[in-house]
Amino acid sequence: MTRKPTKETLPALPGSSLLKPGFLVPLLAFVVAFPWVFQRSTFQNTAILVLLYAFLGQAWNILGGYAGQVSFGHAVFFGIGAYTSSLLLINTGLNPWLGMLVGAAVAATVAAVIGIPAFRLTGHFFLMATVGFGEIIRTLFVNLPEVTRGAQGVFLPLLESSIKNLMFRQSNTGYYYIILVMTVALFAGTAWLERSKLGYYFKAIKEDWEAAEALGVNATRYKFIALAISAALTAMGGTFYAQWVLYLDPYSTMPLMVSVQIALVAILGGVGTVMGPFLGAALLLPVSEVIRVAVGGGGRGISPMIYGLAIILISVWQPNGIMGWVQARERRAPQDQTGGAEP
Amino acid sequence: MSGRYGLFVMVLLLAAALVATACAGQKAEEKKIVKVGVIYPMTGDLAAVGNDHKAIMELAQEIINGEYDLNIPLAKTRGLPNLKAELQLVFGDSQGKPEIARSEAERLINEEKVVALLGAYASSSTAPASQVAERYGIPFMTPESTRADLTERGFKWFFRNIPYDRMAVESQFKFLAAVRDKGINVGNLGLLYENSLWGQGAAQEQRGLAAKYGFTIVVEVAYPKEITDVTSEVLKLKAAKVDTVLSTNYINDAILFMKAFKEQDFTPGAIIGLEGGMVAKEFIPSLGKDAGYVLTTATWSPALIETKPIVGKINAMYKEKHGKNISAYQPHAFTAVMVMADAINRAGSTEPEAILKALKATDYPGESLIMPWKGVKYDEKGQNIYGDVPILQILDGKYEVVFPFELASKQLVWPAPPWSERK
């Protein structure tokens, strides 16, 4: 990295057409107005899940998409965030917002410890190591009842409804706006990251970490930074989840399937892009929710069947995720100034 | 190109499935209808349970809405006479996930306008779903979630029919003490339990009660429930010279353990289960004669099909439809529908407060229950005080009641004969 990249020399980043005001302003207006337009609780709950998973998917994306370290163990950080704030709330009465920050710090620390062995590995080996750590830490959660209450799980106390308490008893609108603000902030941060020096280092590591090292980028150090940021953010999502569902236990809060779902959202949307995790979440969760509600009790496996089929079809048709379509469209529209500088 | 064709088929399948689901959503509404929401895992690992429960609950709905000559409140009349309405169960799928159980509870309350909720099997789903009901002020009745502290949350709208784990464990120890009083050597206890919410909770109760009743626990073996090989766990029990095993297992692990007990020639004087796997419908068919002499607590027993006429009748109706006997926790689900419908009918209104009042006043007669209970009546925490927990033993391939001794359908066999002497 001898030459500092400047605005003029930058090629358009993939998917940048989704970051222009023409797209973002209507989208923002839509998500802000959403709870007023759609008052049915199914829609609101689904929307909260979409935003939560967009948030988690983006947190994953920083490590898995930008820095290229694919993890299937993020449920651990999610669980750590959820448990830390909840246990602090129950045992010491600490405000959940502060608990969220403590949880993020704990998750980042655990992530750093995991990173020491895991970053000696790459590719599928790294992935398998994260799966292993996920199982190990979940086992610890089950078997340390003195700290985590073990498999018995944790009931959160019902607090006064308020933003300060991060709890709303009758309506979901409060939860919706909180996760919306968190998600918008994270996405804005990611858009900044994409253009920042840090973001470039991440991408350099992803493309070719040996070359990056040769250019003087301390690859390992930046991998740790990416992992710590990613883990801390995932933990914050965990705290939100705990305050929303009000119940935690290791088997239902941090199973492997949660790790997979977090990664899936980012991957189906398009890894290493700002809007990818949102698109992935916006497609994946409503599809499974709508099917579930439509099929209702008569499920008998139809809804996961469609879900599985949808995942296959997307990976076959558009392996770069939904962002692949967006990029293809961008390439077809060269009259667009920013989209024209395609390499 | 054949590949392209295959892809086309996949798309067609997807489209067809979507259309099918859209059609399934349409329903004609004519009569006055009272909706009760039901949340169970219909997909995922626990799907078998959810679908079985749905089947028997639909039978309950049929009995309520039709005219049947059964000694059950609401059976002889059509629907809910005091409201001149039909009962409609609306099912939701929790997928066995807490956040989905929560969403489904909200959906059923807000969109389906259900007047009460039933569910949700796993305590990890019942906890958040009942929290939603509490927030909205809608009665929530769990037929089968046994986690003790569900009724310790100070909830106003929560009701539970099944005796919870502590009561079942208490029954295990009353039984052990009674056996000891008969001069049988109970010996050293070993705890074997699956290491999640249920097993850990049961073990905790067992530790406390063992001390209280003066029994010694010499070894505890907790194992992860997704276990594939249990030989070393069995060897650990065997090496500790355990005489009586208190075993808390799901069905899959229960079968693995029984096979390994035999393989390793380990015959404790008694194996006493805590419902779950030991009473699952697959337990005896999977193990055949190797399931013999196993003891278990059971809030319901298949022996009732023959001994209690009303159970036989309901079982016959169910069998005609689904080709199999009712089993495990299905009777609990059936009972919940009946008790809830009865309360709504007595309330004569769909106002939540009125239903709550009627539920609190519930005194459901034992003879109309397909359970072995004296009846259904709730304490101030919403716990059914009439739930008894008999002990069953598998003898000649059937569940027989062996305790309380005065209700025994067969004589207790203790100690169980060693594997080598069974034939």
Place this chain on the structure above:
Amino acid sequence: MDLAVILQTLLSGVMMGFVYALVSIGLNLIYGVMEIINFSHGAFLMLAMYIAYWLNVMAGTDPVLAAPASGLAIGLLGALTYKLIIKRVMKAPALAQVFSTFGLLVFLEALAHFLWTADYRTVEKTAFSGVVSLFGLRVGLAKLVVAACAILTTAVLFWFYNRTKTGKALQATAISHRAAKLMGIDTDRMFLISWILGGATVGMAGAFLASLYNIFPTIGTTFVLLAFAVVVLGGFGSITGTLYAGLIIGLIENVAGIFAPAFKYAVVYALFIGVIVFRPKGLLGR
């Protein structure tokens, strides 16, 4: 802890090791040749177990004898998977490959649920029941049969891999797709063969396991995580490595089960991570 318990633990660890190895070999074949992790491997195993189950119910076939049928059927499924899905994502990012097979896993498990409900099923008629006792050590006959089949399958595969022209072509393809192509090897055909073989071995494994385990739609996921650990530990592309790794994991699991059963899988994963950190290519990987 007396000697008999220790020996018995080691023996049952070895028996389980063969089971794990048998389940994992197909996964390794595919990964070795194509560098694609087949997440639907567990679903393949599950379908094979159902095939053995239904043959047992309808024709009374012993599950072990059902192995050729289920091997054939799952081999065919492997071929279909390659033709319909994998071939299309081969040039795609590795993530798309991972998720296409993950989607297939979800789909197949749901399909099994739809067709056969989520009930637990057990093979009832089997010739290989009972216990073999030797010097006070005891092992179920069904497990012995599975172990024997695992050894046989591994031996046949080993022979095929190292002694036949196709096997050598597979190895060449595994080393470098491009070089293999330049040498005139039809790599597309090799990929197809690896999927057929991978499917067939797990298909046979499913039949062998059918008499040991309850059968339900998500049974495969129980094994597949351990199978991944076995494959990584043994080294991608090494058949004998998979066998050794299966044995190691079986042993660790059983020994850990004596001392701390609640932590047994945590111990397996911890050792697994330890090994791959110091030997990232696995024990016998290239």
